[in-house]
Amino acid sequence: MLVAVAIIGILVAIMSTSLARVRAAGKSFVCKNQLKNIAFDFIIFADDYGHPWRGGSDQDGQPGFYIEDFQESQYKIAEFWKVKSGSQSDQGAAVKIKASEQHMICPAGEPDLEKVPSTACRNKAVVPLANVSKGFNMRLDQASVSQPNGTAPNLTQVRLSKRITAYFMVPLVFDVDGAAALAINMERLPYYSAPRTNAWDNYANGEFWFPSLRHGGRCNAAFVGGHVLSSLHPESEPGWDWKYQPPAN
Helix, strand or coil: CHHHHHHHHHHHHHHHHHHHHHHHHHHHHHHHHHHHHHHHHHHHHHCCCCCCCCHHHHCCCCCCECHHHHHHHHHCCHHHCCCCCCCCHHHCCCEEECHHHCCCCCCCCCCCEEECCCCCHHHCCEECHHHCCEEEEHHHCEEEECCHHHCCCEEEECCECHHHHHCCCCEEEEEECHHHHHHHCCCCCCCEECCCCCCCCCCCCCCCCCECCCECCEEEEEECCCCEEEECCCCCCCCCCCCCCCCCC
């Protein structure tokens, strides 16, 4: 009987490990599909005639768009605010984001997120920051611009155009660790992240780099070209074009 119990215990342990692996693989699969959907939406958003309205990007009469507006369209915040009827948003209260209805929440990440009405991403529209699990390539939001006389470069917000879709291997959105971002700097917004490169710029010290390797030690990432890849070392993966940044105005 003792031998039988021991064998059953071993079998249960093996099955538990296998089930855990299956669940983890399933979450990674869902995450990749989420990222692919975001990339597909981005391609449509980048098309001047493919998207009917691009929020604040269309209000100043300038061509192109800001990636912040695309991000807000994904979370359905700011000008893209959308909740089901009967929510408390009319009173200005934050609304819980349901993970099952939102592809900006990684299934392997923290599920508890809220969105704040009448608030832009830069003003902490999605909270708590520590639970943010998907972030955008920060170089598509702020370019590191060299200053005259050899002074330190500055981060400058950039507008994107439909030409961005030609850069297939530029990472667009990927797994991030909101808690790690706050550990680097309590004022850091985890909505955007980018690794250091060998260039002397504002990203050189790595303070904006906080990827999550939550999928079996891998980071899932969607690219401007619409495809999704995974890597153990996303910052140094061959072919991943982290150096690209749009020209500043």
